[in-house]
Amino acid sequence: MPVPTANLTFPAGHSTTNASFQTGLFIHNEFVQGEGGKTIDVVNPTTGKVIAAVSEASAKDVDLAVDAAEKAFKTVWGEKVPGHARGKMLMDLATLFEENADTLASIESLDNGKAYSFSRGFDVSEAAACLRYYGGWADKDHGKVIEVNDSKMAYTRHEPIGVVGQIIPWNFPILMFAWKVGPVLATGNCIVIKVAETTPLSAMFAATLIAKIFPPGVVNIITGYGNITGAAISSHMRISKVAFTGSTLVGRTIMKAAATSNLKNSPNVIFDDADIEQAAGWATFGLFFNHGQTCSAGSRVYVQEGIYDKFLALLTQKVEALKVGSPFAADTFQGPQTSKLQYDRIMAHVQSGKEEGATVHTGGERHGTEGFFIQPTIFTNVKPHMRIVKEEIFGPVVVVSKFKDEADIIAQANDSMYGLAAAVFSRDITRAISTANKLQAGTVWVNCYNQLHSQVPFGGFKQSGIGRELGAYALANYTSVKAVHINLHAPSPL
Numbered sequence: 001m002p003v004p005t006a007n008l009t010f011p012a013g014h015s016t017t018n019a020s021f022q023t024g025l026f027i028h029n030e031f032v033q034g035e036g037g038k039t040i041d042v043v044n045p046t047t048g049k050v051i052a053a054v055s056e057a058s059a060k061d062v063d064l065a066v067d068a069a070e071k072a073f074k075t076v077w078g079e080k081v082p083g084h085a086r087g088k089m090l091m092d093l094a095t096l097f098e099e100n101a102d103t104l105a106s107i108e109s110l111d112n113g114k115a116y117s118f119s120r121g122f123d124v125s126e127a128a129a130c131l132r133y134y135g136g137w138a139d140k141d142h143g144k145v146i147e148v149n150d151s152k153m154a155y156t157r158h159e160p161i162g163v164v165g166q167i168i169p170w171n172f173p174i175l176m177f178a179w180k181v182g183p184v185l186a187t188g189n190c191i192v193i194k195v196a197e198t199t200p201l202s203a204m205f206a207a208t209l210i211a212k213i214f215p216p217g218v219v220n221i222i223t224g225y226g227n228i229t230g231a232a233i234s235s236h237m238r239i240s241k242v243a244f245t246g247s248t249l250v251g252r253t254i255m256k257a258a259a260t261s262n263l264k265n266s267p268n269v270i271f272d273d274a275d276i277e278q279a280a281g282w283a284t285f286g287l288f289f290n291h292g293q294t295c296s297a298g299s300r301v302y303v304q305e306g307i308y309d310k311f312l313a314l315l316t317q318k319v320e321a322l323k324v325g326s327p328f329a330a331d332t333f334q335g336p337q338t339s340k341l342q343y344d345r346i347m348a349h350v351q352s353g354k355e356e357g358a359t360v361h362t363g364g365e366r367h368g369t370e371g372f373f374i375q376p377t378i379f380t381n382v383k384p385h386m387r388i389v390k391e392e393i394f395g396p397v398v399v400v401s402k403f404k405d406e407a408d409i410i411a412q413a414n415d416s417m418y419g420l421a422a423a424v425f426s427r428d429i430t431r432a433i434s435t436a437n438k439l440q441a442g443t444v445w446v447n448c449y450n451q452l453h454s455q456v457p458f459g460g461f462k463q464s465g466i467g468r469e470l471g472a473y474a475l476a477n478y479t480s481v482k483a484v485h486i487n488l489h490a491p492s493p494l
Contacts, residue, residue, distance in 0.1 A: 072217030083139030090135030160188035286449030346395030419461030
């Protein structure tokens with residue numbers, strides 16, 4: 001059975017007209033069909049129509065990918081390639097991402113539904129920056145010489161783990177790909193990565209760039225369903241570590257077989273001394289960026305009582321001004337949700353909010369008649385027990401509540417099993433920092449939201465994950481620290 005191929009056509013007048021590339025399983029630098037010959041349809045969320053098919057990986061295909069990675073680690077990668085050489089390859093890949101940025105971003109918008117301006121201006125550019133950042137780290141992550149006493153010395157080595165299994169979500173496909181691949185390759189490991197079956201195309205195109213630089217088997221890219229492909233990765237005896245980004249529910253399942261999870265329900269705190277205009281703008285961006293399909297989305301906005309009405313009016317004005325439409329329209333901010341499944345999940349949360357007595361302040365319905373579009377939605381008059389407050393919606397829906405004082409907001413904001421991110425808006429820097437220190441979240445933004453940088457770690461508290469993405473902290477996820485004790489001239493105790 002032939003390996004499937006994606007033949008994509010972009011809207012007339014767009015900077016890129018078409019793209020054609022294979023969409024089989026990328027194993028040992030080659031695209032191959034899965035052993036069962038099955039494929040998964042890829043749907044354009046703007047139209048709801050099938051645009052391509054990708055090979056579905058079985059447990060046997062995962063074995064083949066691990067075989068390739070294991071062989072590469074032992075023969076052409078790992079400690080056989082010095083850090084400066086690994087770094088140069090990562091930087092070369094970053095350059096190829098930049099040279100092919102229009103194509104990568106166009107594929108991302110067609111497949112995921114996000115506005116092209118964000119795909120091109122954020123996702124792809126930040127993915128390239130991340131690869132380049134870790135390219136710089138590749139020859140700088142090393143151990144230390146440790147003083148013991150005058151008769152002994154000791155040192156540590158940072159050694160690659162081996163084969164790393166990775167599972168990434170559908171909301172930031174190419175950016176999550178870079179976040180995972182960068183530190184793993186910099187530290188000398190090999191990869192078997194499962195990309196989301198709903199948004200696999202940008203990673204498949206990236207595979208054609210990887211094959212130009214890295215030895216066969218170093219990076220292996222597969223897709224398939226979580227209960228088959230994901231389960232095979234998370235329980236594989238020859239995969240030394242599993243890195244996962246996605247829902248807490250799936251994370252718990254993976255932790256039973258391996259060890260990682262990641263999730264979220266992020267509070268955004270607006271004090272009465274904040275610059276209200278700026279706070280409303282950042283709050284809008286903090287939730288509706290990427291159509292609300294962001295793990296750090298500021299879905300719970302808490303506003304101090306004295307400015308609640310004024311802030312809500314400004315927030316409403318900004319939210320209702322958001323342009324919802326085709327990802328390839330220049331003025332689009334919010335495109336469709338990524339899939340019919342995700343659309344249905346969000347609308348179920350919206351319906352639950354209505355049934356539980358919350359007020360739909362604006363939005364709350366489908367947008368248009370084609371594709372998976374949802375109106376930007378604000379709920380008010382919410383109670384802590386409601387699903388739209390307690391659960392992550394992962395869509396263009398924000399709930400706005402009041403608080404009295406600092407003690408009240410700390411209690412409300414921390415009343416969650418999650419702790420990925422939070423934000424504080426205040427002109428009083430002492431108040432802002434004091435509140436930030438008390439919030440139980442791995443990332444806290446002050447007077448801004450959703451600002452991420454390759455050199456700054458990102459990760460959560462409580463049930464929002466184990467370990468950190470980005471920054472020097474991410475390197476520790478993929479190395480084993482070995483201590484070596486050397487006797488210089490101490491006599492035997494016996």
